[in-house]
Amino acid sequence: MYRTTQENATDWAYSTPWWPEWHPKYSAVHRYAQYIIDGVNHWMTGYIDWNSVLDSIGGPTHVLNHCGAQVMVDYANDIIYFTPYHYAFRHFSRSMRPGDIALGVSTLAENPDLHICAVKKPNNSYAINMLNKAQEPQSFNIQLGDYFATIHLPANCVETIEIALPK
Numbered sequence: 001m002y003r004t005t006q007e008n009a010t011d012w013a014y015s016t017p018w019w020p021e022w023h024p025k026y027s028a029v030h031r032y033a034q035y036i037i038d039g040v041n042h043w044m045t046g047y048i049d050w051n052s053v054l055d056s057i058g059g060p061t062h063v064l065n066h067c068g069a070q071v072m073v074d075y076a077n078d079i080i081y082f083t084p085y086h087y088a089f090r091h092f093s094r095s096m097r098p099g100d101i102a103l104g105v106s107t108l109a110e111n112p113d114l115h116i117c118a119v120k121k122p123n124n125s126y127a128i129n130m131l132n133k134a135q136e137p138q139s140f141n142i143q144l145g146d147y148f149a150t151i152h153l154p155a156n157c158v159e160t161i162e163i164a165l166p167k
Contacts, residue, residue, distance in 0.1 A: 026156060028068060029084035030133045033115070033158050036092050037131055040102050040117035049089065056081075088158055095119075095127040095160040114138050114153070125164040132157050 036047060051067050056074040058066030070086035073079075100119035103126070107116070113134035119127050132138045132153045139152050144163060153159060 026084060027133075029088055030131065032085050033088045033092075033131045034133070036088075037115040037117040037129060040096070040119065040129075041105055043102055047092075049085075091158055091160065092129060095129055095162070097121070100127070111138070111140075114140065116142075118144075123164075125162055127160055127162050129160045130158070132159075 039047060049070060051061070051069045053071040053073060054060075054067060054069040056072055056076070058068060058072075061067060068083060068085060070083060070089055072081045072083060074081065096119050099122045103118040103120055105116050105118055107114075113132060115131040115133075117129050119129075121127060126144060128142065130151070130153055132155060134155055136155050137152060138155075139150060141148060141150050145165065147163075147165060151161070
């Protein structure tokens, strides 16, 4: 019987002894979240994670390399770790569901640390998913139809706002 740990696993590549010290913490999970957001912005209709569950050293794989995954299983100690990939995927899975329609998102200023996608839900509400890869908070304005809001996004986070506009 496997047990889950109360401690969270770190970004798998960041915690391996052979990975370069310059690897910024959580850059891999930032990339993962950015792929999902960029995919929605390019009309992706589904997402499949090839390696959802791997062992504690990132295998097995068909080319005998080592990868990170949403869930890492330490078979020797009967422990299951949920990595930051899992929490990012879970976050997006809760805010974007089958039947949602991807919306075009445009920005006036390019910011390489800020990524945003939006969907319209069947109940006519909206979900706006945002990733801030920067180590400092970001503030920006959004517009949805005739409605405007200023968003304050904490550093190093994935967040979603859901909006139900008046009829």
